[in-house]
Amino acid sequence: MRRIALGLISAACSTVLVATPALADNPHFLFATNTISPTGELTTSFKEVGLGTGTTSVAITLTADTKAVYQCFNNGGNHPKAKNKETVETQEITSADFPVNNGQITGSLTVGPPSKGDFSCPPGQSLFLESVRYSNTRVSDQFGNFKNATPDPISVTLHIPA
Template identity: 40%
Template sequence: MLGVGPAFAASLHFISASASFASASSPNLNVNFKEASLGDTVTINYTASADATATYACINGGNNHPQAANKATVNGPVSSSGAFSSGKNGSITASLTLTPPSAGSFSCPNGQRLVLADVSYTNVAITDTTNNVSRSIAGTFSKTLFNFWTGRTVPERPRSAAAAALPSVQRQGRPTTGGARAVAGRTEGRLAPEGPGSA
């Protein structure tokens, strides 16, 4: 591996560093960065790091969370490392991916499946470990992946056009008559008959 000369070491720096979830349904956090003034065709080692919290739960066949005890929150440091070359322009633009801490020894009884319900990352940073240069990324990056109330993964699948066209009183809010019932986060059923004197 080629080293970085003293002149370059004095001026190398991160131009940018940011973090975002890999996709709308992914618990993984991408740490994106660009470092400059590295010199031509040098290989640099990087480590992305964060403190992460993940909640795991047991879900039965009906997508319900039957017992509050069947849930575990795990905390711990997470990291990801990689080596990248600067090529001939003296800079490196790359990305490393952080993943949630594992569920460890937490497991589900027969007939239930393990789901990752939510995850959050704090104290996110990217470090050039070759030259001991770091850049912190401010903020807390959180995502809910399973909605206990609806029994669905998040984001939920779009509703059909027919369901979207229903009057709002049929699709959301609390049931106001005996003829309606709450199903998966929406209210459906027949509308209450109009009372005497209604237009």
């Protein structure tokens, strides 16, 4: 009877010792916060915790749906009545590996604004980025965890040479 009891106790202890490290790793994002720079770039700052001690780096990806408006202005600073305007919509994606420190990562990723593509202005006019909007912004890790960033959507009105 003692041998059976000892065997059951040993098995239970082994299960607990093996399961404990797995339970300690619970990766999740605490926050993801969006800001837009004066040049129209989106920067998303984030913190992910629960990565455990066995992970040395984690690939983080930022995705965002973007919309930018480019317009032509004449040398007098006026926007011609003609339809010299281009709206660009795309999805911006960037990734980077971040080192894990004490089971967590604090970092940021930057995207955008989307390129004007082949849009150009006629002679005597200059191209400006007038506005940019980011929506559906999300950070995710290589394990499938993600966090929707806030505020979302986020936009800014600009008037900067493109």
